[in-house]
Each structure stands twice: as C-alpha cells, then as structure tokens.
Amino acid sequence: MTEPDDTTGSAHRLSDPPTTADIAAYRMLSDDLTAHLAVVAARHGRSDVAATVDSYLDISWDPPTMCVALYEGARIEEAVDAAGSWTLSLLAADQQGAATLLGTPGRPVHGLLDAVPHHTAPDSGAAVLDGALAWFDLRTVATTRAATHVLVVGQVTAMGRSLPEQRATDPLLRFGGAYRRLR
Amino acid sequence: MTEPDDTTGSAHRLSDPPTTADIAAYRMLSDDLTAHLAVVAARHGRSDVAATVDSYLDISWDPPTMCVALYEGARIEEAVDAAGSWTLSLLAADQQGAATLLGTPGRPVHGLLDAVPHHTAPDSGAAVLDGALAWFDLRTVATTRAATHVLVVGQVTAMGRSLPEQRATDPLLRFGGAYRRLR
Helix, strand or coil, X not given: CCCHHHHCCCEEECCCCCCHHHHHHHHHHHCXXXXXXXXXXXXXXXXXXXXXXXXXXXXXXXXEEEEEEEECCCHHHHHHHHHCEEEEEECEHHHHHHHHHHCCCCCCCCCHHHHCCEEECCCCCCEEECCCCEEEEEEXXXXXXXXXXXXXXXXXXXXXXCCCCCCCCCECEEECCEEECEC | CCCHHHHCCCEEECCCCCCHHHHHHHHHHHCCCCEECEEXXXXXXXEEXXXXXXXXXXXXXXXXXXXXXXXXXXXXXXXXXXXXXXXXXXXXXXXXXXXXXHCCCCCCCCCHHHHCCEEXXXXXXXEEXXXXXXXXXXXXXXXXXXXXXXXXXXXXXXXXXXXXXXXXXXXXXXXXXXXXXXX
C-alpha cells in the first residue's frame, strides 16, 4: 500500500462547481466504463419514442427491478414519464445501425422506428427491437433527480429473448468512444 | 412490425409479487447484460471495506455524478452509508483475482485488502485498486431504496487513471455468468 501523495501524479481534483476542464476530464475518464448499449422505448400518445442508452442497470432480483438514467427534458425522458411504463432492449452486435440511428440527438420522433424492425411489448405497448439479446417491459415505481438526469426505477412486468431457447452470445458494447464486441 | 401476439412465444409474464420461477428467469435473462466489473470501497471506522460490483453507472457530466446499487444491509452498503464518501475502481482484465476475492460474500472484512495492491483516495480515504483502468472518489449526494437495494448517488470529487497519459485498453467484463474481455 502506498501513501495518498503517491496518487497525485495521476489524480485530478475537481472544483465545486466543476470547471469546464473538470467536465472534459470526466467525460474522457468515464469513457473507460464499458457499456452494453440498449434501447429504451415508450409509447407517448400515438408516438413510439426510442433512444439508445448506455446508463441503465439491473438493481434487484426480488422483485426484478432495473433503472435507467435519462437526460431531464429529453423526449425519451418525457415519454417515459408520461407513459409510466417502458421497455429496455439489450442490443446485439449486429444492431449497430439501430444504435447509431436512435443514439443521434435531434432526429424527428415520428417515423424514426420505421426503419428499425420491432414489435410491441405486452404491457407497456412500447417498442421492443427485433433481434435484441433480451428485452424487459417495465412499470415505473420511483424516480429521482440526479444532476442533469432523472433516475427512473422500474419493476419488470414481462421479459423475453428474441431467440427463444437460445443463449445470447454477442452483445453490442461501447468502450473508449467506439463500438466494441466481446472476444 | 409484428403484432403483440407474435412475441408471446418468447415472452415471460411475471406475477406480482414474482414467483420463484419468475425470479430465476430474470436472473438468467439479466446475465445477458454485459457488465464492466468495478470495486466499491469505503473507509468504515478503522476498516477498509470493499466489494466487487456490476451495478453502477455514470449519470451526468455536470457535475460529474455516478451511482451504485448496493444490497441493503450488506457490509459495503453500511460502510458507504456511514462514511458518506466512497471510491469506484474500474477493473482491468488482469484484475480477475481481485474481482473474485472481493466478489465472494461472507469473507471477513479485516485484512481482506491486504492481498490486493491499493492506495488511498485523496478525499474519502477509501481504497483505490492499483492497476484499475480509472478510479473515482465520490461524495454521496442522495440515496434511494429500490427493492432489496439502495441506490447511492455520488458526486465525483477526484479521479484518475492508474497509468497516467495512457488510454485504458482492456476492461474486465462479465457476461453470461463468466469473465470476458473485449475483442
């Protein structure tokens, strides 16, 4: 074990509030967090809203509970908030095109999913991407604001695989700002 | 686009509360969520408490904010709660031994980190694993209970890389219940 001073060569102390340089350094460092890309979708009135996300997690098994962090005021956040239920589709490596399409901010919502093969989740009525490794249909049970985002906690009401009876083998990942796959 | 009925072949509806079979099915499906393993640590009185986690996320850049889901009542949850500050070390592929050691429930806390090279974070005083791809020192700003777990939201006060000036290239991942690496 080394002393605290030994870390200062590589340690970056942040100001409070953080400076522009602090935020830039954090953005670069947090790119080292490998993410399994997923698509969150919700039915908003007569529209299907969907967005690629990397900030979600499996919280609990009992009851099955997950959470997603959404930028407050983004269309997908407003749609999830209004609908009270939503889906999460875990992407496969061959869904890079959909990940890019649904991960580009500012695209018109209407018709965005027309080019992405999908079906409808049984409870939320939101989109599930065909070919996703696994999908979850969730009902919001709690929300918490955290900095610029809203943490939406959901209980799983239904779930499935695109390929029944078959284990998923090839997730779509992002690391260091690029799409990656498992070895 | 297919109709809802087309999904029922692979859809699993959960009871509320979930049955044992529901929970087992969710555990299997949620293994398809690729996780970048990390170690959460906190200084609890005179003890260093640390545990391998797969449920954490980067929430926001402004201010830099992350969150971790910890099993309520676990020693690491109690230590993080008591300390009010904690660290997150993103593991590299060659840290599989530490991930297994710190991921095994029920081990005695005292001396657990003796076998794991580490140093001390500047603000929390908690352990940072030497050789981690990146590490973050966090101050808790909010907590929310979610099912069996507590979501702990923290603001980053300091951070760094083990290898300054060098991009991380090889994270330790878990997918389908096994350790994996990037291609």
